[in-house]
Amino acid sequence: MKIYGSYTSPFVRHCRIALLQADIECEFIETDATQSAEISPTKKVPLLVDGDITLTDSSSILRYLREKSGVAYMDDIVDFDLFNMTNTVMDACVNVFFLEKMDEITIEQSSYLTRQNERVLSGLIALNESPIEAQLPLSDGLIRLACFLDWGVYRDRIDLKKLTTLTRLLDIARTDKHFIKTVPPFNG
Numbered sequence: 001m002k003i004y005g006s007y008t009s010p011f012v013r014h015c016r017i018a019l020l021q022a023d024i025e026c027e028f029i030e031t032d033a034t035q036s037a038e039i040s041p042t043k044k045v046p047l048l049v050d051g052d053i054t055l056t057d058s059s060s061i062l063r064y065l066r067e068k069s070g071v072a073y074m075d076d077i078v079d080f081d082l083f084n085m086t087n088t089v090m091d092a093c094v095n096v097f098f099l100e101k102m103d104e105i106t107i108e109q110s111s112y113l114t115r116q117n118e119r120v121l122s123g124l125i126a127l128n129e130s131p132i133e134a135q136l137p138l139s140d141g142l143i144r145l146a147c148f149l150d151w152g153v154y155r156d157r158i159d160l161k162k163l164t165t166l167t168r169l170l171d172i173a174r175t176d177k178h179f180i181k182t183v184p185p186f187n188g
């Protein structure tokens, strides 16, 4: 089994955590933007290849890994919605980040980016108000959210000062051995 990804991506990090939890052997192939454009039709990472199977999204990769290890895959609808809402907010946040970093387009210059940014802000408030019971081991919805928060804080994309529930979740996630083991070497 091979997984293509970057050590900084929060989507990839969730898959790396699931691999560690399930103790599944998998080769990690570090992949930059040029390479991901060549190997994946979505031009994104993660991408997982296992024999005949190629999976192009972290959600299907997670399901594959969870099922392989006989663990339920988000059978709680509230947790599943938390996972999906986090994905929506994270996608918006990653888009704003890449547009600023790669194309130097700022939020002020684009009405669509303004909307994306507002989505991040209102999404974070809603996530903070959701019924989160953060204790280890974290559910997939909460792992996804913690991966996003850690990335967003490091990249200075989000401010958790007033978001106490999210701050507490991140504090707890940071005590988890797999979360610790997958800390990105944020240097780029």
Ligand SMILES: N[C@@H](CCC(=O)N[C@@H](CS)C(=O)NCC(=O)O)C(=O)O
Pocket (backbone or CB within 6 Å): 008, 009, 010, 011, 033, 036, 043, 044, 045, 046, 056, 057, 058, 059, 094, 098
């Ligand atoms: N829906 C995808 C999103 C993955 C994603 O956005 N990955 C980012 C890295 S954090 C990426 O590869 N971006 C490259 C690009 O947008 O060109 C998933 O869950 O796997």
